[in-house]
Amino acid sequence: MSRKALDYDQINENVKKAQYAVRGELYLRASELQKEGKKIIFTNVGNPHALGQKPLTFPRQAPFLLDDPNVGLVFPADAIAKAKMYLSYTAGGLGAYSDSRGLPGIRKENAIIIGDSDPELIYLTDGASKGVMQMLQTIIRGNGDGILVPVPQYPLYSAAISLFGGALVPYYLEETANWGLDINNLRQSVRAMVIINPGNPTGQCLSVDNLQQILRFCHQENLVLLGDEVYQQNVYQDERPFISSRKVLLDMGPPISKEVQLISFHTVSKGFLGECGQRGGYFEMTNIPPQTVDEIYKVASISLSPNVPGQIFMGVMVSPPKPGDISYDRFLRESKGILESLRKRAHMMTDGFNSCKNVVCNFTEGAMYSFPQIKLPPKAIAAAKSAGKVPDVFYCLKLLEATGISTGFPPEDDHFAGRGGHACNHGEFQEVQ
C-alpha cells in the first residue's frame, strides 16, 4: 500500500528525533496513574499557579471579581457562569500552563460543536498560523518535498514552506486540470495540498462538488489535505454556504472517508469575533495514524502550551450564548451586525471596482478581501519595466503614494504578475462608514 506523508515512517525525521523529557516515560506513566485516580504531584516543570501560587493582584485585578458579592451588578449571570465554567477547566486559572494540546474541557466543547469528532484529535494553538506551521514542519522532510498551494495564496504558506526547506507547487482553482499537470512533473515529491476555503485573498467558497474533486484527487495522489477554513463565518452570499472539507470527506464514505489524511484549521481572529490579538486557534486531525499524533503532541509540548486566554476565546466562539440566555439577544445583535456590515462592504468593494475602467472584480463571496483584475495599459507596463518592477508591484506602489492605501500582497507567481491582481481589505471602508 502506498505511503502517505503523515504515515509515521514518512514524516520529518527531525520531528521524531526531537526528545522531550518533560513528556518522556516518567510523565506518561504519571499521567496514567492520575487517570487511575492516584493523586500525582507534578514537579517536572515550573508552573506555579498550577501548584497554588496566588497571582499578583496588580496585573490581574480581576481575580476577586467573581467572588465579589456585587459581581452580579457588573456582569450578566450567564457570563459569570461561563467564566466559572472555564476556570473550572484549569487548576491554576489563566496563569497556569495547560496541557500542550490545550484545555481538555475546551477541546471537548470543540468536538461537540464540530460533531462526530474526537477531542484527542483537536489541538488548540496560538492562532491558526502556528498550527499550519507545525503541520508543514511535520510533513516537509527537506528540499524537494512539494506542497500544492493555490495561487494566489496567503503568504503564510510560501513563507513557511521555504522556512522548512520544502517546495511550493502552485495550482489554480479555476484551472482544475492543471493539478494533474503540476503533479506529473513532481509526483514523487508532492506530499500535501493546501486549500483556503473561503479563499484568501480570492474570497471564493468551494462547492461540495469541487471539494469532492479535491478529496478524490488527494486520495488518488496520496496527498495530505490541509484545509485552511479560518474564514468559514465570513460568507457574503447564500448560494454556496461554507461546507467543511471534513464534512464532505466523511459524507463521501469509504474508502476515501477512511483514507484521506486531513488537517482542518480554525481561529478566533476572523469571523465576527476578529480577536486577532488573542492568538487563539485549533487544528483537527482526521485519518492521522496514532503514532504520528503522538509525535505532533510531543512537538507541541516543546513550547509548553498555547496561551490560555486565547483558548477560552475559542471556547466562547464554539459555544456562544444560546436562545434564552440573558446575553443571547445582545450577542446575536452584535454578531449579525458585524457580518451584515462585512457583507455590505463586500458589495461596495466589488461594485466599486467594477465601476472603474479596466478593472474587473468577481463578487467577494467570502473572507475579507476583494481581488480585482486590473488591465494595465501598455504605457503603464512599459513604465514599470523601465522602473525595473513587475507591473502589479509598480501599480500598487503608485496607489500607495497617491492614496495611502497599502494593498495586500501582490502575487509573486509569474503566472499572475501580468494580471496585476492585488487584495483590498474590506476593512478600509470602516474609515468612511
Add this chain to the structure above:
Amino acid sequence: MSRKALDYDQINENVKKAQYAVRGELYLRASELQKEGKKIIFTNVGNPHALGQKPLTFPRQAPFLLDDPNVGLVFPADAIAKAKMYLSYTAGGLGAYSDSRGLPGIRKENAIIIGDSDPELIYLTDGASKGVMQMLQTIIRGNGDGILVPVPQYPLYSAAISLFGGALVPYYLEETANWGLDINNLRQSVRAMVIINPGNPTGQCLSVDNLQQILRFCHQENLVLLGDEVYQQNVYQDERPFISSRKVLLDMGPPISKEVQLISFHTVSKGFLGECGQRGGYFEMTNIPPQTVDEIYKVASISLSPNVPGQIFMGVMVSPPKPGDISYDRFLRESKGILESLRKRAHMMTDGFNSCKNVVCNFTEGAMYSFPQIKLPPKAIAAAKSAGKVPDVFYCLKLLEATGISTGFPPEDDHFAGRGGHACNHGEFQEVQ
C-alpha cells in the same frame, strides 16, 4: 575575520529563502510613509479590531469597564491609569494583531528597564520558549551544526536542537576545562552556547567571573551566547545575586563587548508573576548584524504577532507599581511573600534531601528546582539493569509509584545517568503548607 553563526551569510538558508509578502516591499514602503506622517490604510492582513470593528461584548465583558463611572469603585486608580496607558499602545485594543515584534510601547518600557538597550532589538514572544526556538532555528543550518548545552539541561534545548536538525554538544559548568575539549572535537561545527542562569534544573547562579570566562570563551571560539535568564527573580541566596550576561558583556569593554553575539531570554512565567498560561516573553539581541535582525523580524512576522495580553503582562512585569502608587504596598507584600516562600522552600528541600541517607544536594541558589545526587546501592542498580532501565529512571519510576511524586526529567546524557540526578520542584511543598 572569522564568521559568527548569526552573521548574515552564516544563518540557516531556509530562513533567508522564506518570503513573506505581508512584510514585502509594499509594506515596508507603507511603513516609511507612515513614519513620514502620511495616513496609511493597511489592507494587507485581516485585522478587524485595528480597523474599528467593535469586539463582541459577551467574551470580553470588560470593554465597558474603563468607561463606567463606577470603575473607580471596583479598581484602584493606578491600575486604571496603567490599563488606559497599555490600551493607548494598541490601536485595536487586545483583539488586534500587534507589530510582529510586539507593541512598540512595551518594547520601549523593556529597553528603559534593562537600561542602555534599543527597543528595536527587543522582540516580544509567546513565552521564552518560542524565542529560544526561533533563535535555534536561525542558527542551525542542518545536521552537524553543534550547540553547546549545559548538562543537566532544560529539555527545551535538546528537543528544539534535534527538531531543527542540529547536534547537542554537552558541557559541564563545574568542569570548565571540558569545554575546550568538547570544542576541539567539533570546532568547525559548534555555533552557539546556551547558558541557563539561574540554572534549570541545577539552580546555580553564575558569578561575574564565570560569566566573563564564558564570554571570553564565546569570543575566542566565535560562538553566539544564548542566555536563558528566565529565573532571574528566583534567587534564594544573597552572596551571588543574579547578573545578566548582557551587563557583564557590556562592562567587559571592547573588543569583546562589541563582538560577542548575545541573545538574552526572559518570560512572565517565572519570578513572582508565574503567569505561565499567558505566554509572555521577550528576547534581546546584542551585537547582531542589522541584516540578520531583519531576517529574524521576517520570520517572526510569519505567525503575525505574539498574543497581546501576554505582552501587557510583560509590560507590567518590567514596570510594576512604584513607591507612592496606591497599589505599591499590596504589590510589594504579595511579590515579597512569594519570593520569601520560595526561598523558604528552597531551604526545606535541600535540608530535607541532605537529611536523607545516600542523598547529597547542593543548596538551591535559584530557579525552582532542587537537584539532589542520589547514590543508588549496587542492588538497586542491578534491579534497574535487569528491568532494562537506566538506574535513575528506574528510581524515579519507583518513587512515582510509591509516592505519586512525578519528578523532573532524569538527565539522559550518559555522563549523568550514573548519578541518578533528578529535579524536584519546590512547588510540591505547596501541598503541605
